[in-house]
Amino acid sequence: MNALKRKLTVVETERCVGCQSCMFACSRRQGEAGLTNSCIAVRSIGGMERGFTVVVCHACENPPCANVCPTDALKKRKGGGVLLQADACIGCGNCLKACLIGAIEMDKTTMKPAICIHCGYCVSFCPHNVLGYNRAKSDEENAQ
Amino acid sequence: MKKMLNKESLDNVLYINLSKKTFKIEKRTELFEKYIGGTGVATQLLLEECPQGIDPLGAENPIIFAVGPLTALYPLASKTVAMFKSPLTGNLGESHCGGRSAVAIRMAGYGAIVIKGASDIPLYLSIQSGKVLFRDASLLWGLRTDSTGRIIRENETGAGLRTIMRIGRAGENLVSYASVATETYRHFGRLGLGAVFGAKKLKAIVVQGKSSLPVTDWKQYRKSYDEIYQQAVHSPVMKKYHDLGTAENVFPLSAKGGLPTKNLQEASFSNAQAISGENFAKNFLGRRLACSHCPVGCIHIAALREPCTAEDYFYKTSMISYDYEPIYALGSLLGISTPDAFLRLMDVVEACGIDAMSAGVVLAWATETYAKGLISPKETLGIIPLWGDDSAYIAMVKNIADRKNDFYKDLGRGVEQAARIYGNIDGALSFGKNxxxxxxxxxxxxxxxxxxxxxxxxxxxxxxxxxxxxxxxxxxxxxxxxxxxxxxxxxxxxxxxxxxxxxxxxxxxxxxxxxxxxxxxxxxxxxxxxxxxxxxxxxxxxxxxxxxxxxxxxxxxxxxxxxxxxxxxxxxxxxxxxxxxxxxxxxxxx
The missing domain is CATH 1.10.599.10 (Aldehyde Ferredoxin Oxidoreductase Protein, subunit A, domain 3)
Structure with a gap:
């Protein structure tokens, strides 16, 4: 299976205990210890008593974030989502506003968007199988 | 030796003065090199900042928070240590709390925070990287701990990356064992940090941060991280905390005869099964939660559904945390024999921001002392404390938090102080005034x-x-x-x-x-x-x-x-x- 075609998904939000191990894993994967450039957001739904929302990139097939990028810095990724061409990015933040689920955040140190590349590294650091790593549907499957 | 971290922010100590509404950041590298962080560093800062013989409720009592070198780098380095002079014992106060507190402090770029002075008006602090905002909290004064958290949550940024420490009425009213709650369900409990907050007119502190701790030796770092993570997730010694949680101790301890019951008149409880971890898990467990950067998730939350008015078809579902210690103090020690009654009492204890263990011990002593005739309805304002009667205990907790009369003020000073006034010192379960x-x-x-x-x-x-x-x-x-x-x-x-x-x-x-x-x-x-x-x-x-x-x-x-x-x-x-x-x-x- 082509790794590029797999994508990160949220399998069962209700199992999330809010430990944020996935967020730390995402940063580690990118060569940082901490949270600066984490592309996952785990936060409570208005207080811990109501549980959590786990915000990950949906890997849209026609990504609104790419559509509003004035410099074409966001290239469509096979299997959905985008890949950031950092050199082309001017840090305008249009992509943040275009993503209705808020899956894009600005990395405050580089002033460029932190965007999930669907590498799947975080999945092995979710202790309760909240996250999954699946093959994206092909165009033929989608058509069915 | 090769340093793994090359841009260390741990040795930043944030000093805040509530009287002057000022702050400064100082490098205290030597402190962290010698005493690591947390308790070691906080002890030194306390020795520096707390003059001998001061009033714990005076402006000069410092509040010190410290985290450590592994925080935000490795799993389970997730506690914040608080140090202060305790209004309960008049001596060393040290309390540890998880939630999001430790990671938030470290990610905001601090290793320790020292808070001195007292404000003239109620305020809350918003602590971020390199800055502190002093916010008017007049409107929050008098509110429950959960409502306080909700309002601050909606007024501040940093969702998911912040801790919100706050006090309830018990802290505002200087009850000696008032606690500070974070993330609704975690606490700086015991020894009265909440009262020290209250004395400073400090209703809450929100700390937020999202930064990096650069690593130079990635191979070693990832290897050690993965080993610790695997152990945290798979080791049988951690599993018990995740499954039934600390409440799993209730039934076995009672069976062994080590569960203090009815003010320790007995050491096993006939209704232990009903308030056991097994029964809570089976009939009440609504959610489990974790502290930041801890994959274990030991925090157990019960869902309690009850009618909320006398009128039909109105219900409320409350999410209330339980653990071994509160089940002991507000359960067996008070002869509380149903999970519902325990949860109702726990809910009020949480809302008022009072230490569950101290509250339980004080109420157990009061129940016994009332039965001995040493206190009367005159003192209790007509409430008759009886083993197992949660409605009486709920009313008493509120009276302690509100300091309703001299008797409840005395109860709010701790069991030993109360027993020295009203008698039954033999029934006061006090250890060094705690x-x-x-x-x-x-x-x-x-x-x-x-x-x-x-x-x-x-x-x-x-x-x-x-x-x-x-x-x-x-x-x-x-x-x-x-x-x-x-x-x-x-x-x-x-x-x-x-x-x-x-x-x-x-x-x-x-x-x-x-x-x-x-x-x-x-x-x-x-x-x-x-x-x-x-x-x-x-x-x-x-x-x-x-x-x-x-x-x-x-x-x-x-x-x-x-x-x-x-x-x-x-x-x-x-x-x-x-x-x-x-x-x-x-x-x-x-």
Whole structure:
């Protein structure tokens, strides 16, 4: 299976205990210890008593974030989502506003968007199988 | 030695002055190099900032928070250590709290925070990287801890990356054992940090941060991270905290005869099954939660559905946390025999921001003292405390938090203070003016609490020593004290790393040395032991300076009267232990 075609998904939000191990894993994967450039957001739904929302990139097939990028810095990724061409990015933040689920955040140190590349590294650091790593549907499957 | 971290922010100490509404950040590299972080660093800052003999509720009492070098780098280094002078004991105050507090402080770029002075108006602090905002909290004064959290949540940024520490009415009204709640369900409990907040007119603190801790040796870092993570997730010693949680102890301890019941008139509870971890899990467990960067998720939340008015078809579902210690203090110790009644009482305790263990011990003493005729409806404002009657206890908790009359003010000063006024001192479960933890397993747990440099059964593991030692036969008081001391000195290191004590089996001295070496700190296990001994001693010297003495310690009669699993505990045995520890600490001090 082509790794590029797999994508990160949220399998069962209700199992999330809010430990944020996935967020730390995402940063580690990118060569940082901490949270600066984490592309996952785990936060409570208005207080811990109501549980959590786990915000990950949906890997849209026609990504609104790419559509509003004035410099074409966001290239469509096979299997959905985008890949950031950092050199082309001017840090305008249009992509943040275009993503209705808020899956894009600005990395405050580089002033460029932190965007999930669907590498799947975080999945092995979710202790309760909240996250999954699946093959994206092909165009033929989608058509069915 | 090669440093793993090349842009360290841990040694930034944030100093905040509430009187002047100013702040400054100072580099205190030497403190963190010598004393690691957490308890070690906070002890030094307390010695620097807390003048001898001050009023714990005066403006000069400092509040100190500290985190450690592993926080946000490795799993389970998730505690924040708070230090202050305790309004409950008039002596060393140390309290640990998880939630999002430790990671938020570290990610905001601080290793420690020192808060001094007192505000003229209620305020809350918003602490971010490099700045502190002083916000008017007049509108929040008087609100429950959960409502306070909700309002601040909606007014501040940083969702998911912040901690919101706050007090309730008990803290505002200076109840000596008021707590500070974070993330709704975690606390700086015991010893009254909430009252110190209240005395400073400090309703809440929100800390947020999202930064990086650059690593140079990635290979080593990832390897050690993965090993610790795997152990945290798969080790059987961690599994119990995730499954039933600490409440799994309720039933077995009762069966052994070590569960304090009805003010320790008994040590096993006929209704233990009903308030057991098994029953909560089966019928009430609504959600489990974790502290930031801890994959274990030991926090257990019950869902309680109840009618919310007398009118039909109106219900409310409350999410209320439970753990072993609150189930002991607000359950068996009060003869509360149903989970619903425990949860109702717990909910009010949380809303008022009062320590669950101290509240339970105080109410248990009041129930017994009322039955003896030493207090009357005149004192209790007409409430008749009876074992198992949660509605009476709920009304009393509210009266304590509101300081309704002289009697409730006295209850709010702790069980020992109250017993010295109204009598029944033999029924006051007080250890150095602090209320008893939930273990009556033998001499070890009680001696551990009496001689401990904090307040917790977790500091010294007396209860597990009780079980190990009783299996081995007779143990002298000296052997017992040696075992307690060895463990407690090591735990000074764990709490300086701010590693959760539940993970003590993972963070061995060898592993800790290895991880510190990656951060450029050369501390082999032998040196760690020396530092642990030094921190322990300095806490003792602070206590001594503030008037602590092993000579005049009250030993609660009740722990001698009610047999523990190994039989009755001998007072002489405890006295010998106290004499011995005094000589040991004197020789430590040279």
């Amino acid at each position: 209320e008893m933890p939930g273990y009556h397993t033998g001499a070890g747990t009680h001696i551990g609490t009496l001689i401990g440099m904090r307040h917790s059964h977790l500091d010294n593991a007396g209860y597990s020593i009780d079980q190990k030692m009783s299996a081995k036969g007779n143990v002298s008081p000296q052997q017992l004290v040696d075992a307690l001391l060895e463990e407690e000195r090591w735990r000074q290191i764990l709490s300086s790393l701010v590693v959760c004590f539940f993970a003590r089996g993972i963070y061995t001295p060898e592993l800790v040395s290895q991880l510190l070496a990656l951060s450029g700190l050369n501390m082999p296990p032998g040196k760690l032991n020396d530092i642990g001994r030094s921190i322990h001693l300095q806490k003792y010297l602070f206590k001594k300076r503030e008037g602590f003495s092993f000579d005049d310690m009250l030993i609660p009669r009740r722990i001698l009267e009610t047999p523990a699993p190994g039989g009755k505990i001998d007072e002489e045995y405890i006295r010998q232990a106290l004499v011995y520890i005094k000589t040991i600490l004197a020789s430590d001090n040279g």
